[in-house]
Amino acid sequence: MTRWIVAAALVVLAALAAGCGTDETKSANGGENAEVVAKGPAKGSFTFSQWPLYIDPGKKGTVAQFEKDTGIGLKYVEEINDNDQFFGKIRPQLARGDSGGRSLITVSDWLAARMDKLGYLQHFDYSKLPNVKKNMIPALRHPAADPNRAFTIPWQSGMTGLIVRSDLAPGVDSINDLYDPKYKGKVSLLTEMRDSVPMTLKAMGIDPERATKDQWLQAVDKIAKAADSGQIRKFTGNDYIKDLPKGDTWIALGWSGDAIQLQKDNPNIKFVMPKEGCMLWSTSMEIPAGAPNPQAAQAFINYVYDPKVQADIAEWVNYVTPVRGVKAILAKRDPALARSPLIFPSERYTANCSFEPVLGGELGQEVTEAFQRAIGN
Numbered sequence: 001m002t003r004w005i006v007a008a009a010l011v012v013l014a015a016l017a018a019g020c021g022t023d024e025t026k027s028a029n030g031g032e033n034a035e036v037v038a039k040g041p042a043k044g045s046f047t048f049s050q051w052p053l054y055i056d057p058g059k060k061g062t063v064a065q066f067e068k069d070t071g072i073g074l075k076y077v078e079e080i081n082d083n084d085q086f087f088g089k090i091r092p093q094l095a096r097g098d099s100g101g102r103s104l105i106t107v108s109d110w111l112a113a114r115m116d117k118l119g120y121l122q123h124f125d126y127s128k129l130p131n132v133k134k135n136m137i138p139a140l141r142h143p144a145a146d147p148n149r150a151f152t153i154p155w156q157s158g159m160t161g162l163i164v165r166s167d168l169a170p171g172v173d174s175i176n177d178l179y180d181p182k183y184k185g186k187v188s189l190l191t192e193m194r195d196s197v198p199m200t201l202k203a204m205g206i207d208p209e210r211a212t213k214d215q216w217l218q219a220v221d222k223i224a225k226a227a228d229s230g231q232i233r234k235f236t237g238n239d240y241i242k243d244l245p246k247g248d249t250w251i252a253l254g255w256s257g258d259a260i261q262l263q264k265d266n267p268n269i270k271f272v273m274p275k276e277g278c279m280l281w282s283t284s285m286e287i288p289a290g291a292p293n294p295q296a297a298q299a300f301i302n303y304v305y306d307p308k309v310q311a312d313i314a315e316w317v318n319y320v321t322p323v324r325g326v327k328a329i330l331a332k333r334d335p336a337l338a339r340s341p342l343i344f345p346s347e348r349y350t351a352n353c354s355f356e357p358v359l360g361g362e363l364g365q366e367v368t369e370a371f372q373r374a375i376g377n
Contacts, residue, residue: 277352
């Protein structure tokens with residue numbers, strides 16, 4: 001949601017920012033002793049660990065252009081498939097003060113807050129981030145997970161809904177279609193508990209923001225039974241981007257921007273906003289403790305907060321962008337993109353959507369453990 005000229009859009013994103021909370025709501029204090037990125041020139045090279053299909057590619061893409069414009073080398077690694085899986089992978093290194101060679105990562109705000117409380121993140125030097133200070137959407141500046149954006153800077157936001165092979169599963173418009181026996185073995189859910197369980201609550205007619213403990217566990221039980229029966233083919237991170245084109249999966253619970261990328265090669269793949277609504281979420285950039293070149297990482301963060309650069313990213317990934325000024329640029333390039341509800345969703349389009357839940361404390365632990373058992377982890 002780039003410029004957010006429309007007041008309704010501002011309301012949507014403001015709510016999204018407020019909803020990206022976490023059980024680590026005191027994380028700003030918990031990380032008060034965190035190291036601030038040291039002063040120094042941005043040079044050399046650095047590694048950025050990222051999710052698949054999350055930046056414009058190629059010789060004229062943002063990575064290549066950044067290297068050309070700054071002289072800084074960038075190793076862009078698509079190694080994140082799931083928040084918990086990625087954290088499990090890097091946590092032993094971070095506990096030793098070692099980032100594994102990574103100077104920049106991208107995870108959901110709720111996980112970043114947890115990492116900051118554990119002392120695993122550096123805090124930004126905003127004197128090196130003038131574009132961020134100038135161009136970040138105001139509604140994204142003070143999320144519950146990181147009220148001062150001390151250790152998170154938004155990369156993209158988006159929606160969790162249905163990604164459908166419309167030629168194989170025509171007419172799909174409900175989360176309940178994931179549980180319809182006629183699609184047995186042809187559906188997938190996400191390994192992200194904060195997507196799959198709340199969306200299942202919606203399918204049951206329950207508002208995730210008001211659900212009781214028993215209702216959360218009933219939703220997990222519904223998922224477990226569907227998995228045991230073979231209704232659910234698999235639980236995935238971004239893996240569905242391989243399964244949908246092959247026709248192995250017909251309906252995937254997935255992330256909005258991925259659908260657009262897949263649709264470029266197969267027009268039968270579409271993002272469907274379920275009639276029960278979606279989940280709204282945000283992922284942000286972080287500099288891990290022990291990062292070998294945090295100065296270069298900050299230079300990249302500042303670079304992508306240039307509206308022209310961000311417009312290139314938004315044009316390719318089709319996620320909700322956090323930078324002001326992009327809508328006007330896209331309106332000149334491609335008016336259809338400027339009207340896209342996936343990049344600039346209106347209040348009406350997201351009327352039935354909910355925000356990525358906090359679900360902290362004992363409730364969060366119990367639901368997470370039950371969900372992990374349900375999906376076989």
